[in-house]
Amino acid sequence: MKLLFGRPAGLTEIKQRYCPGCGHGIVHRIIGELLVEMNIREKAIGIAPVGCSVFADEYFNCDMIQVPHGRAPAVATGIKRTRPDCVVFTYQGDGDLAAIGTAETIHAAARNENITIIFINNAIYGMTGGQLAPTTLPGMRSTTSVKGRDVVKQGYPIKVCELLNALDGPFYLERVAVDTPKNIIKTKKAIKTAFQYQLENKGFSLIEVLSMCPTGWGVTPIQAKKWIAEVMAKYYPLGEFRNRAKEVK
Amino acid sequence: MAEKTLMYGNHALVEGAIYAGCRFFAGYPITPQNEIPEYMSIRMNEVGGVFLQTESELAAINMLFGAAAAGARAMTSSSSPGISLMQEGLSYIAGADIPVLVVNVVRGGPGLGNIAPAQSDYFQSVKSGGHGDYHTIVLAPNSAQEMFEFPRLAFELAEKYRNPALILADGLLGQMMEPVEIKGEPIDPKSLPEQDWWLTGCKGRERRVVRSYDLRPGKLEEWNWRRWKKYQEILNNEQRWEEIKIDDAEVIVVAYGTSARVAEAGVRMAREKGIKAGLLRPITLWPFPAKIISELSKKVEDFLVVEMSLGQMIEDVRLAVEGKARIHFIGHPGGGLPTGPEIYNKIIEIRSKK
Numbered sequence: 001m002k003l004l005f006g007r008p009a010g011l012t013e014i015k016q017r018y019c020p021g022c023g024h025g026i027v028h029r030i031i032g033e034l035l036v037e038m039n040i041r042e043k044a045i046g047i048a049p050v051g052c053s054v055f056a057d058e059y060f061n062c063d064m065i066q067v068p069h070g071r072a073p074a075v076a077t078g079i080k081r082t083r084p085d086c087v088v089f090t091y092q093g094d095g096d097l098a099a100i101g102t103a104e105t106i107h108a109a110a111r112n113e114n115i116t117i118i119f120i121n122n123a124i125y126g127m128t129g130g131q132l133a134p135t136t137l138p139g140m141r142s143t144t145s146v147k148g149r150d151v152v153k154q155g156y157p158i159k160v161c162e163l164l165n166a167l168d169g170p171f172y173l174e175r176v177a178v179d180t181p182k183n184i185i186k187t188k189k190a191i192k193t194a195f196q197y198q199l200e201n202k203g204f205s206l207i208e209v210l211s212m213c214p215t216g217w218g219v220t221p222i223q224a225k226k227w228i229a230e231v232m233a234k235y236y237p238l239g240e241f242r243n244r245a246k247e248v249k
Numbered sequence: 250m251a252e253k254t255l256m257y258g259n260h261a262l263v264e265g266a267i268y269a270g271c272r273f274f275a276g277y278p279i280t281p282q283n284e285i286p287e288y289m290s291i292r293m294n295e296v297g298g299v300f301l302q303t304e305s306e307l308a309a310i311n312m313l314f315g316a317a318a319a320g321a322r323a324m325t326s327s328s329s330p331g332i333s334l335m336q337e338g339l340s341y342i343a344g345a346d347i348p349v350l351v352v353n354v355v356r357g358g359p360g361l362g363n364i365a366p367a368q369s370d371y372f373q374s375v376k377s378g379g380h381g382d383y384h385t386i387v388l389a390p391n392s393a394q395e396m397f398e399f400p401r402l403a404f405e406l407a408e409k410y411r412n413p414a415l416i417l418a419d420g421l422l423g424q425m426m427e428p429v430e431i432k433g434e435p436i437d438p439k440s441l442p443e444q445d446w447w448l449t450g451c452k453g454r455e456r457r458v459v460r461s462y463d464l465r466p467g468k469l470e471e472w473n474w475r476r477w478k479k480y481q482e483i484l485n486n487e488q489r490w491e492e493i494k495i496d497d498a499e500v501i502v503v504a505y506g507t508s509a510r511v512a513e514a515g516v517r518m519a520r521e522k523g524i525k526a527g528l529l530r531p532i533t534l535w536p537f538p539a540k541i542i543s544e545l546s547k548k549v550e551d552f553l554v555v556e557m558s559l560g561q562m563i564e565d566v567r568l569a570v571e572g573k574a575r576i577h578f579i580g581h582p583g584g585g586l587p588t589g590p591e592i593y594n595k596i597i598e599i600r601s602k603k
Contacts, residue, residue: 043450071311078315
């Protein structure tokens with residue numbers, strides 16, 4: 001019988017532990033497929049974060065390292081400078097990347113470090129139980145903002161692509177989402193482009209992925225997808241923020 | 250006699266590291282160790298290595314984590330407040346069993362303190378400064394010559410046991426000039442055989458994972474007991490020290506690094522007066538040379554511990570002596586240096602009260 005659909009060889013056989021409706025599984029699959037399709041699995045080194053996706057070191061079928069909270073871009077720098085021929089990617093959540101790891105993120109981008117960052121933005125802290133994230137929307141409820149984020153007391157969310165776009169360094173910045181099949185295809189295209197630029201030694205890419213966290217948001221998976229389209233993507237507009245390959249020479 | 254070159258301690262350390270095959274340096278400026286990154290930025294360029302001035306010490310130690318996991322002989326250097334920032338990364342590196350070299354050119358603390366030479370980071374270095382049960386191998390040079398030689402020893406020990414190693418120097422050792430003999434053959438890092446834990450991309454082999462965690466019940470405990478065995482091996486095999494006139498000594502001064510240099514003068518002055526004083530200089534602070542001190546405490550009545558701290562190493566001396574001898578102390582916390590006459594006078598005082 002002909003196999004029409006199966007687990008890509010870029011993922012291990014280990015069952016993923018993510019909640020129903022979570023976006024991590026989709027993004028994992030995209031990366032797993034690209035590792036094979038782009039023939040980079042055997043030279044990839046992935047960096048697993050702190051948070052729900054800490055187990056990414058079990059799921060991606062390539063060399064992996066698990067690192068301290070927020071420090072993935074620094075570890076990636078050390079690996080890439082030591083093994084320039086490897087494809088080095090980090091997989092990070094919003095707390096990891098935009099709170100504790102803000103400095104590492106900004107400076108890796110400013111150096112135009114030749115690495116790929118996959119940034120999962122679900123506007124909440126998932127693993128620790130749904131606390132306020134640097135990306136939690138104004139008015140959005142979390143376990144540490146039970147009446148909704150009060151921007152007077154808790155400040156405004158951080159728009160990472162816009163923030164990094166203020167720097168000269170980064171080569172490619174794009175925000176995508178995994179709420180619909182169409183957006184999932186766009187996400188895959190963006191991550192593929194980022195890996196391709198790394199192979200061409202172009203430098204720093206960050207793909208911000210708006211992703212569902214039904215458990216953290218306290219909604220059903222269907223409601224979560226709708227919320228991305230109707231609310232989240234309004235605050236965090238999708239699209240390409242920077243692509244130096246397209247700049248006029 | 251071999252040719253010697255006059256070198257700053259900090260420069261000797263850089264040459265020693267490069268001689269030992271170090272080709273990755275990441276660090277952030279802080280006094281009194283700035284000569285290390287400055288000189289490193291020039292030398293790494295010459296030898297085709299990587300030099301990165303980082304945004305913080307947090308970034309530096311984590312770059313080391315990545316570089317060493319990918320197979321580089323990687324080092325960073327900093328001074329006390331910067332080393333505090335590195336403790337998070339060091340704990341992960343120790344938890345992942347990755348060898349790296351961290352050089353601490355200690356200054357007076359706590360807090361911002363001052364930039365004068367001090368030994369007040371002893372506890373942080375030998376008791377594990379970060380979270381969790383772990384140890385780092387700690388070497389204490391006392392000359393520019395040892396600043397040159399210890400990076401090699403540190404890398405060898407670190408790789409033998411897959412454990413981070415520290416060199417604990419201070420501003421005086423870093424800034425003074427001394428003749429240095431370039432010894433041994435330089436190591437070509439390309440000649441180092443690939444290890445079965447290096448991350449290189451999984452071409453032609455199973456994938457490898459470097460991690461410091463195990464959430465399964467009981468598994469982390471197993472892992473930590475295995476690491477404990479490694480620490481026992483290091484404790485048994487790697488205690489290093491230097492002895493000066495201790496065979497017939499009635500008072501033994503215990504001091505390391507800069508304090509030991511000064512203590513040697515105090516011991517010499519005592520000997521000139523016919524007082525049987527000796528010096529035991531720990532070279533490894535962890536593993537602490539407890540075995541020799543324990544042996545000596547069976548026949549020596551008085552130990553004098555000299556530190557540029559409030560009394561940190563004295564705890565390890567006390568543990569080794571186990572109540573079998575009296576222990577005295579001279580401490581200079583906050584960037585002050587002991588003097589030879591001060592140590593001599595203390596030896597006289599100890600012997601006169603006998």
